[in-house]
Amino acid sequence: MSTFTAKTVDDAIEQGLSKLNLKKNNAQINIVQKSRKGFFGIGRKNAIVEIDEITQNKPVDNKTEDKPKENKIVKRPKNRKDINEEALKDLVSYLEPIVKELGIQAELEPKLVNRKFAEINFVTNQEGILIGKHGLTINALQDLSQIYLNHLGFSRLSIQLDTADYRHRRVETLKKLAEKTAREAVASGQPVYLDPMPSFERKVIHSELENSPHVETISSGREPYRSVVIEPQII
Known part of the structure; x- marks a missing residue:
């Protein structure tokens, strides 16, 4: 088979048929790869097709020769x-x-x-x-x-x-930060605002202090500047 590449499948097929001087109904076409636009220009892929001429075989006399059974390959659906x-x-x-x-x-x-x-x-x-x-x-x-x-x-x-192993080390650092900041909030009697951090890091702070009888935590601000606030419990 001859291989042809273009921006779209239709363009690749049209290009191949023209070069091989074939009509679509006389061609065997196999789509190897569909085109993809990519993301922000990265990961763009052109379409790839394979084209071959369909050869016309002479009819076989069913009385003298049995047709061979075709072995069909059944593709399993991807899980x-x-x-x-x-x-x-x-x-x-x-x-x-x-x-x-x-x-x-x-x-x-x-x-x-x-x-x-x-x-x-x-x-x-x-x-x-x-x-x-x-x-x-x-x-x-x-x-x-x-x-x-x-x-x-x-x-x-x-x-x-x-x-x-940065993620593990970062979690341990955040846990220590949570405990240290909680002590500061209790000692000062004032809420303490931490630096903005992503949601998965804020969850570490919340989880570390959720059972504390001395402080409570809330998230404040808008992404990407959302941060954790640690407040002393009001008795």
């Missing part, structure tokens, strides 16, 4: 795990050029944890640049990754980006 893994591979392809543009050499290791959660670990010697101040860079990449998955129709699949 949710397979579909999520494909989406994760697409996300890796989307992130790789972005990370390179940041001047970071990294190997991306995707992992589908379950039907609703996936991770991508960055193996790199430039963890500090990738993480950024207070996780600003890696959190921005994580937000962008979630937007990309939503764009593909995978809004129920949550993604977490990590490098050098």
Whole structure:
């Protein structure tokens, strides 16, 4: 078969038929890859088709020769795990050029944890640049990754980006921050406002202090400047 590439499937087919001097009803057409617009210009893919001429075979006399039975290959429908893994591979392809543009050499290791959660670990010697101040860079990449998955129709699949066990270390830091700030709020009798942080980090603060008899926590402000406020309990 001859292979043809164009911006759309129809364009690729038209191009192939013209070059092979064939009509559509005399051609065997196989769509290898559908076109994709990409996201912000990244991940764009052209359509690829294969075209071959249909050869006209002489009719076989059924009295003298039986027709061979065709072995039909039945394709099994893809399950949710397979579909999520494909989406994760697409996300890796989307992130790789972005990370390179940041001047970071990294190997991306995707992992589908379950039907609703996936991770991508960055193996790199430039963890500090990738993480950024207070996780600003890696959190921005994580937000962008979630937007990309939503764009593909995978809004129920949550993604977490990590490098050098940063997420675990950050959780431990946030827990210590919660306890320290709670003591400050009780000692001063005044609410204490923490720096803005993403929702998954605010949840760590809320969870750490939810059973405290001395303070209570609320979230204040609008994204992306929403922060946790720790207030002393009114007795």
